[in-house]
Amino acid sequence: MHVGFLTFAKIAKILVVSQKVSFIVELYTAWYIDHLRCYELCRNDTLDISIVDPQNLNDYTPLSLYTIQGKHYVSAKAFLLNMLFRGILAPEDIRRLQIESLPETLDAFINILKRELNLDAMLIVQYEDPTFGNELCNLTRLTDLPEERATLRIFQKHLPVPSNEPVPLNEDQLSDSTLDTASLPSTSSGESTPRRVQVLPDPFVIPKFPTDVELRLKRGNDSYFRDGSLLEVPRSMSSDILEGLAEALFAIKTHPTHGECAIVAKALVDKFPCLKEAGSTCGWYAWK
Incomplete structure (x- = not known):
């Protein structure tokens, strides 16, 4: 049996500081070559390397402050450049979609879905939430999405095309509390315009x-x-x-x-x- 001190390193944290990627490394020593799980923590250290391609790091999320050799750092979590989605438009229409980087707003994300999936309707987007056993939830914040990959259920809502014919409304929709008075047809002009419930x-x-x-x-x-x-x-x-x-x-x-x-x-x-x-x-x- 070979006895030695094999050194292994585990990347504990990845930082982005002054356009450099810094790795907080936990160095371990294995006592026996065939017992690779017998580690001893000997020290923490940092290793700085320059960013080869800055686009490979498109975002970071501050987590906590800590000090190394008298210097203060912000722990950061780097996101992968690409995020993979499985978009379900219908039981017979399920598409694979890769987005290079998530935008800052939900509206911008929906616009990307429209462009990449060639959709022109209004969209309602739901996602499988692992917190609830992958049950569907309405997507209201991009931060709710699982990391790296997610399954989306996408509903298309086509707006009615305006016409000169009045839109029939049921009795519930004719109540004063549910009508936008600006959209009521003008009796003086004699022309009918579609009525649209707004409240x-x-x-x-x-x-x-x-x-x-x-x-x-x-x-x-x-x-x-x-x-x-x-x-x-x-x-x-x-x-x-x-x-x-x-x-x-x-x-x-x-x-x-x-x-x-x-x-x-x-x-x-x-x-x-x-x-x-x-x-x-x-x-x-x-x-x-």
């Missing part, structure tokens, strides 16, 4: 879902009112519910705010308390 009703009227979903929700509510148990919602059912809510919401508001999305989520859980989010203070945040 979201509160409480929001939850639409009808597919029959099987409605049946499961009814049974879930029965169990909830009987013993307080919550309904386990599979991914397919969650998608049907979120898609139905999105269609109903976009029929009223083309650009809903986060607060209006919260109104819709609250109305859903108020009608179907079996859908409450366990451990949540409000119970409906996951449906927002």
